[in-house]
Amino acid sequence: MTDEVAAAVAQAHRRSWAQVLATTAHLTRDLGLAEECTQDAYARALQTWPVSGIPDRPGAWLTNVARNRALDVLRRESVFRRSLPLLVPEESVPGPExxxxxxxxxxxxxxxxxxxxxxxxxxxxxxxxxxxxxxxxxxxxxxxxxxxxxxxxxxxxxxxxxxxxxxxxxxxxxxxxxxxxxxxxxxxxxxxxxxxxxxxxxxxxxxxxxxxxxxxxxxxLMPNDAGATALLALLVLVDARAATRTSATGRLLLLSEQDRTRWDRALIAEGVALLTEALRRHPPTRFAVQAAIAAVHAEAPSWAATDWAEIVGLYDVLVRLWPASAVVALNRAVAVGMRDGPQAGLDALEPLLSDPSLATYGYLSAARADFLRRLHRWAAAAEAYEEAIALTDNEVERRFLADRLSDVRRHRPA
Amino acid sequence: MAKYMLLIYGDAEQWEAMSAEQATAHSAAHAAFAAEAGERVLGGEELELAPTATTLRSDAAGALITTDGPFLETKEALGGFYLLEARDLDEVIKLASQLPEVRAGHSGVEIRPVVDHG
Structure with missing residues (x-):
């Protein structure tokens, strides 16, 4: 019973927190008080539900408790509680609908x-x-x-x-x-x-x-907003690969090394359907193009069989939509390297080396290091890996780069 | 309703370098802003440029120090202001975004809520 209640409260937290707080804020006109009352309602659920049972509509139960709590507080301390009033325009009086x-x-x-x-x-x-x-x-x-x-x-x-x-x-x-x-x-x-x-x-x-x-x-809430549809498509498509990004021992796995049979096919199908919908209605937004790139990866049978020409084409669109992003230009250069070989990739990275916004961006060093490694330019590759290691604070990434660095050093002439 | 101060900042050299046509268009944009804002404008003035400013402070002993120039010596200086009354920040943003100083690259408008002592 207690486990069941804990799970029900956790689920209600995920599903209803925003709604309970948003409705309570409308009543309290004070975000801080709404936050406290919402917190209280969840605490009350943990105490009450083991005895009374889990309500049929947990969200409505929680909203009710939070609102009643807010009314109590407002009645008791109406003066100083209004220290941070929230501006609720008159025309938006809440109803039960x-x-x-x-x-x-x-x-x-x-x-x-x-x-x-x-x-x-x-x-x-x-x-x-x-x-x-x-x-x-x-x-x-x-x-x-x-x-x-x-x-x-x-x-x-x-x-x-x-x-x-x-x-x-x-x-x-x-x-x-x-x-x-x-x-x-x-x-x-x-x-x-x-x-x-x-x-x-x-x-x-x-x-x-x-x-x-x-x-x-x-x-x-905004089913007709193409931007919101595209963002969901993008997140779902990237998230579908989340479980395969590290090995059992916690090592970083590149897209080329990931076990594609473990990608979440249901999420990929959902993402592709959302993307199709987002692209049908409007000229593509930045998130739609990013989602399209994620979709090409998600649907490719293997790293080698990925449609790199398509990916480069999508990055060309993305660079036009988002010219200020040096990171997009970097990703495009990496895709060029995949399509045309490591030397072409290295050439495409060249103009980015002097970009000040990438000066401390570790992925630039890591991308260069990878192309240099594949060209067997061991000394230069080792230097680039050292640079990439110095620029990341993530332990998993650092271990991956350190493994690559020791591989490269083994080839280096003494 | 609440009061907001719109503080117009910009590069005085660029303001001074405006051609006659630019100055006319600039004034017309302010007139259009005032017309749309209507009674919500409680006041507003264009200020003489920063080099005409006089700043008063006092030294450690409490004696008055009068100095030439603005309080903050910056390239972009305060050039004018409006005092507005509006329902909320979104209403002010909608009105103020039409000011010509928002559109020019060297200038901008800072919105400051006025403390309500009532």
Missing amino acids: DALVEDDRLRLIFTCCHPALSPEAQIALTLRLVCGLSTAEVARAFLVPEATMAARITRAKKKISAARIPYQVPAPEQWGERVDAVLQVVHLIYTTGHTAPAGAHLLRRDLADSAVGLARTLHL
């Missing part, structure tokens, strides 16, 4: 990802308030002390209140920019989880799951 409850979730997401907040604050607020990670978990994900993260979140809530960032879905003329900001945040949460900037594990499953969950919610 589910449609409005869902709107609340979108309101919460748009508020957390408002461009008037710093990117760090947007990410922190989204993980804490929308995904329900604890402040300690958010702090761990970004390798900062918990007190620093707590201060960052408090500052952001204060800005929302003082600058009167409205708790609402943006107006049509601001829609495009604001949706982009939300999609960026979700993508950044995923990429942070995909290769943790530091630490013993390559993948931070909690962050990756939070990002995929957010992308699913956005697609559900």
